[in-house]
Amino acid sequence: MQEFIEIAVKNIWRQKTRSALTIIGIMIGIGAIVALGSISEGLRVIIEENLQQASGMITVLQKSDGSLFTAIARSRITEQQLEEISKVNGVKDATGVIMRGSYLNGQGGFSQPDLFFVGIDPTKIDMFVSSNIRYDGELLEQSDTFEAVLGDTLAKKLGVDIGDIVTYRGYEFQVKGILERTGDTGTDSSLIVNIQTAKDVLDTEDYNMVIVLPEDLDEVGDVAKSIEDSVEGVSAITTEQFAKQISNIVDQISFFTVGIAAISAIVGGLGVMNTMIMSVMERRKEIGILKAIGATRKFILKQIIIESALLSLIGGLLGLAIGQLGSWSISYFSEGLAFAKTTPSLMINALIFALALGIVGGLYPATMASNLDPIEALRYE
Amino acid sequence: MSNVIELHNVEKIYNEGKENELKVLKGINLEIKEGEYASIVGPSGSGKSTLMHIMGCLDRPTRGKVIIDGQDVSKLNDDQLAKIRREKIGFIFQQFYLIPVLNALENVKIPMNLNNYNKNDKEERARELLKQVDLAHRMYNFPNQLSGGEMQRVAIARALANNPKIILADEPTGNLDTKRGEEIINLLEKLNKEGRTIIIVTHDLNIAKRAKRKIMIKDGVLVRE
Numbered sequence: 025m026q027e028f029i030e031i032a033v034k035n036i037w038r039q040k041t042r043s044a045l046t047i048i049g050i051m052i053g054i055g056a057i058v059a060l061g062s063i064s065e066g067l068r069v070i071i072e073e074n075l076q077q078a079s080g081m082i083t084v085l086q087k088s089d090g091s092l093f094t095a096i097a098r099s100r101i102t103e104q105q106l107e108e109i110s111k112v113n114g115v116k117d118a119t120g121v122i123m124r125g126s127y128l129n130g131q132g133g134f135s136q137p138d139l140f141f142v143g144i145d146p147t148k149i150d151m152f153v154s155s156n157i158r159y160d161g162e163l164l165e166q167s168d169t170f171e172a173v174l175g176d177t178l179a180k181k182l183g184v185d186i187g188d189i190v191t192y193r194g195y196e197f198q199v200k201g202i203l204e205r206t207g208d209t210g211t212d213s214s215l216i217v218n219i220q221t222a223k224d225v226l227d228t229e230d231y232n233m234v235i236v237l238p239e240d241l242d243e244v245g246d247v248a249k250s251i252e253d254s255v256e257g258v259s260a261i262t263t264e265q266f267a268k269q270i271s272n273i274v275d276q277i278s279f280f281t282v283g284i285a286a287i288s289a290i291v292g293g294l295g296v297m298n299t300m301i302m303s304v305m306e307r308r309k310e311i312g313i314l315k316a317i318g319a320t321r322k323f324i325l326k327q328i329i330i331e332s333a334l335l336s337l338i339g340g341l342l343g344l345a346i347g348q349l350g351s352w353s354i355s356y357f358s359e360g361l362a363f364a365k366t367t368p369s370l371m372i373n374a375l376i377f378a379l380a381l382g383i384v385g386g387l388y389p390a391t392m393a394s395n396l397d398p399i400e401a402l403r404y405e
Numbered sequence: 406m407s408n409v410i411e412l413h414n415v416e417k418i419y420n421e422g423k424e425n426e427l428k429v430l431k432g433i434n435l436e437i438k439e440g441e442y443a444s445i446v447g448p449s450g451s452g453k454s455t456l457m458h459i460m461g462c463l464d465r466p467t468r469g470k471v472i473i474d475g476q477d478v479s480k481l482n483d484d485q486l487a488k489i490r491r492e493k494i495g496f497i498f499q500q501f502y503l504i505p506v507l508n509a510l511e512n513v514k515i516p517m518n519l520n521n522y523n524k525n526d527k528e529e530r531a532r533e534l535l536k537q538v539d540l541a542h543r544m545y546n547f548p549n550q551l552s553g554g555e556m557q558r559v560a561i562a563r564a565l566a567n568n569p570k571i572i573l574a575d576e577p578t579g580n581l582d583t584k585r586g587e588e589i590i591n592l593l594e595k596l597n598k599e600g601r602t603i604i605i606v607t608h609d610l611n612i613a614k615r616a617k618r619k620i621m622i623k624d625g626v627l628v629r630e
Binding site: 026027031034035038111134309310313314316317318319320321322398399402 | 446458461462463483484487488490491492496498502503504505506514515516518519520524563564567
């Protein structure tokens with residue numbers, strides 16, 4: 025095996041430019057798979073973290089035909105609906121939440137808001153953030169009005185600490201506590217105040233959503249259904265449904281992005297095949313010599329496939345490095361809006377894909393080489 | 406002495422039954438004993454290359470039987486023939502046919518790689534063989550850094566790598582000047598004295614004459630010994 029690899033390296037080195045271009049072809053494809061794949065992996069990680077945090081809760085929104093994301097922003101739930109929800113069988117607790125996204129730099133656009141103004145009953149704050157969340161300072165109390173608790177990302181962006189003042193819509197809030205980073209963009213970018221204050225600031229009596237804690241965590245689905253049946257104009261979404269919807273979206277995103285990247289890697293694989301075919305043609309005579317002095321078909325087959333796999337593997341390894349770099353830059357330049365993460369399984373799969381491309385791409389030229397007739401091949405000048 | 410090569414009524418016909426049918430060998434009978442030093446001469450187109458390909462198991466006869474070292478090889482498949490070539494026959498070609506990316510030592514090791522030798526044995530044996538052909542000082546040179554005579558000596562060392570009974574040399578001096586050619590023939594004669602069967606295919610009568618046995622081929626038949 026060692027000899028095979030040594031000779032393969034020599035042969036790859038023989039046509040430096042051609043080999044380098046072939047390797048770059050694979051590198052770009054695999055790099056794209058890793059970089060784009062890391063975005064969906066990142067999304068998945070965020071979802072999983074949120075799921076653990078919100079597990080067992082039911083989110084009640086105004087019924088709408090729109091997608092989940094627009095639904096939260098547009099949803100309105102009245103005080104009366106909240107009361108009705110509280111009375112549904114199996115509901116242990118329900119609390120209304122006001123949530124407004126806005127942009128620190130004053131511009132909207134298509135990006136995710138980087139500030140979420142959240143109003144919630146201070147005694148039920150643990151229904152919004154996890155009950156075992158860690159924080160600096162204090163959480164809100166019933167008597168608080170213009171005191172606020174900030175998410176970690178937001179506090180850092182604003183450069184504020186406990187005791188400092190934060191301004192929202194012309195109102196000044198004193199920072200009372202700062203939540204530790206949760207990984208959930210919503211929570212980490214939130215400015216949480218007393219529900220009554222939020223109603224005053226926004227001049228509204230309605231909530232955006234209601235968070236429901238069921239009596240029995242195993243019956244989340246049944247309780248959600250009861251809520252929808254007994255309260256008019258609302259839809260109740262369980263964490264599981266929520267997760268399923270998002271995970272479907274993530275699957276679609278990763279299918280398209282990684283799929284497109286995979287196509288570019290396959291084109292790289294064709295490059296490997298092309299290079300190997302040319303290499304076999306140029307080395308006809310050498311292959312003929314090897315066969316004349318006793319090399320079997322298997323020996324030639326093995327040599328050419330190892331060469332092809334090696335080309336592809338080098339491209340794959342460089343691709344992993346480039347992809348990791350790409351993944352870091354996505355996280356870095358999006359300033360926390362997109363979170364890209366390269367998982368070991370993503371890396372391993374990308375490398376296996378590169379290797380497979382090399383082997384499959386090498387099969388045809390290798391068969392071609394192993395079937396050369398030594399007499400014919402030696403006659404070739 | 407037993408026969409290392411036997412040809413019985415060997416015929417080689419290209420495009421048999423077609424309009425452009427070409428009979429290259431027309432019923433050759435030939436026996437070569439172990440330790441013989443023979444030359445095969447004939448003009449171009451006489452069939453001597455085809456004869457050498459068949460004796461070297463590079464090609465199969467259309468009809469007839471070929472026995473190498475007691476084994477009938479006429480019906481063997483490609484890989485089985487490769488094994489015979491690797492184990493029983495050492496080839497020397499007019500154009501040397503060294504692998505350009507490998508140095509002299511590595512070229513000599515190839516047949517042993519094909520034969521699964523132990524790594525250290527290979528190294529040692531390859532060095533020993535290069536010493537035998539007076540190339541101890543050229544082991545790490547690549548073919549393009551060697552003269553024609555040196556390349557042919559590397560090829561001879563390679564031919565000996567798997568310790569074959571038969572050495573088949575196809576115009577071994579064709580690309581060399583008289584002096585270098587002489588050296589190569591002397592080397593082959595030395596190998597014959599050590600007991601190896603040497604067959605030289607050539608059109609050069611001076612070289613052919615030096616062999617103990619001269620086989621002449623013309624129009625696909627052996628005309629005279």
